[in-house]
Amino acid sequence: MIGRRVIAALALAAALVCGGAAAQAQSLVTSLSTHRVLIGSNYTGAQIAVFGSVEREGRTVARPDPNDVVVTVTGPRRHILVREKERQGPLWLNSEQRRYGDAPSFMAVLTTRPLAEMGTEEDARRLQIGLKNKLTPAGAAQSFDTGEARFTEALIRIKSNDGLYQEIERGVTFLTPSMFRAAVSLPATAPTGNYDVSVELYAGTVLLSRQQTSFEVVQIxxxxxxxxxxxxxxxxxxxxxxxxxxxxxxxxxxxxxxx
Amino acid sequence: MQIYLPIAEMPISVMLILAMSAAVGFISGMFGIGGGFLMTPLLIFLGIPPAVAVATETAQIAASSMTGALTYWRRRQLDFKLGGFLVAGGLAGTALGVLAFNAIRRAGQLEAVITISFLSLFMVIGGLMLFESLRSVMMARAGKPVRLQRAGQHPAWLKLPWRVRFHRSRLYASAIPILGFAAIVGFIGAVLGIGGGFIMVPALLYLFRVPTQVVVGTSLFQILITMTAATIFHAASNQSVDIVLAVLLIVGGVVGAQFGARAGRNLKGEMFRVLLALLLLGVGLRFATEAVVKPEEPFSITIQGTRL
The missing domain is CATH 1.10.287 (Helix Hairpins)
Structure with a gap:
C-alpha cells in the first residue's frame, strides 16, 4: 500500500518532466507497482497496480469525446487445443477441435467503461480491444471458418472460470481528471514468465497514445x-x-x- | 494450509491432498492395486496439469505398493518368483502397448477406443466378479465350503510345457500362460494409461487360483517394480514429476496403505471379491455416466508445448 503511494508520486513527478516533450497532443505516462512478482512456498496470487497520467499540452483544445483508457495484460503465450464433445451413438466423444498457436496463458483487459459504450463492435475489432479480438488475428473477421467464434468463446469462457482471462469494465478509474489507476489480480495458477502490459488512451475511437511496459513472475x-x-x-x-x-x-x- | 507446487506451478491444500492420498492408499494396500485410476482424475480435477498429475502419481503408487509389499512379505504372502514372471511379461506387453497407442493415435480413433475399452473392461470384470463372489457369500452363509482353489484340479492350459512350481502361490503351472497374461495386462495398461492392477488381481484369483492374500502381495510387488521405473522415466523424459506434490501424496499414501493392508488381513476371501467387484463397477459407472450423459461444458482445453 505504501509502495503504491510512492510510485504514484513518482509517476506524477515523471509526468511533469517528460510530458512537455511528447509529440502528441495528449500523451500517457505509466508506472507499475512492481516489475517482479516473486513466488515462494506460500504464494497464492498477486495484485499489480497500474498507475498512469494523461498529459495535455496547454495549447490544444480539449476534445469533446471523453478519454478512455484500456489496460491489457498478456501473459506468456502457449499452444492451446480446444476440443468439442459431440454425440456419437450413445457416447459423448471429442470430435471437432481448433488450435490456438500462441494464445496468452493469462490475459486481463481493464477499461474505464464498458466496451459497448466506447464504440461499436466493429470499432473494437478494428482496434483489437477485448479478449475476443485479441484472440482473433486482425483481418480474420471475414474468415470462412464459421466454427471459429464458437471455439474462441469456449476458450474465453473456460479460462475466465479459472480467473486466467478477465475483462473488467470500469477496472480503470480516474483519481483526478488526469490520473488513473487499475488493479490487476493475478491468480496463483498464472504461469511463470514475462507479462506485457499495454496502456492505451482513446478519445472516442481514436487512439491517442500507447505505452508498453512489462513485469515478470518468477519462482524464488x-x-x-x-x-x-x-x-x-x-x-x-x-x-x-x-x-x-x-x-x-x-x-x-x-x-x-x-x- | 496451502503450499505452492514448483512444477505444477499452482498452490494446493495440504490437508486435502493428504486425506485423498490416504484414502487411495488404503484401497491400494487392501486390494493390491495401484490406485492410479482413482487418484489421477482427482488430481486433474483439482487443476493440476494432466502431465504432472500422471507423472507424480507414479511416485505415490511406488511408495504405497512398497509399504504394502513389505507388509505382505513379512507375513510370507509375497511370491517373488511369480512376481518376477509377471514383471518380465508385463515389460514386453508395455512395450507393445506403447507402439499400439501411437498407431491408434495416428488413426485418430484413440478417444473412442479408450472410452469403450474402459467401459467394457470395468463393467465386464466387475459384473462377473460380483456375480461369482455374491454366490460364494451365499454358499458360505448356507454352510457349504467355498474354495476357489481345488487341490489337483488345474485347467488344461496350465498344463502346457515349461511348468514351473510357485510354492507360495500353491501353483504348479506352465510359464507360457503366465507370461502371456502379464503381457496382455501390460499392453492394456500402456494403451489406457493405467497400471492394470485391477485386471491382474482378478486374473490371478480366478484364472490361476492363487490364494487371495498372496495375490495382493505379489501384485503389489509387480506394481512396485514398474512404478519405480515409471517415476524415473517420467522425470527424465518430460520433467513433469512435482517432488513437493509427490511427498504429500507419498506420506498420505503409505499411511493409508498400512491400514489397508491390515484391514485386508481380516477380510474373508469372498468378501474381498465382493468389495473389489463393487469398486470396479463403481469406477466403470463413473466413466459410463461421463461418456453417456450430456456434458455441461462440451468444450475442453489442453495446453500443449509448454516447458513441461
Missing amino acids: GFEQQVAGFARGWSLTYGMATALAALFFGWLATVIFRRD
Missing part, C-alpha cells in the same frame, strides 16, 4: 531450486523422487509395525 528460493533441478538434472531428480518413495514406504512399515 526453494521453488526455484526444485524447478531448476528437475530440468537440469532430470535423471538424478527422478531417482531422488523414486528413492524418497521407497524410503517412505519402508519407514511406514517400521512405524506401524505391531510385532
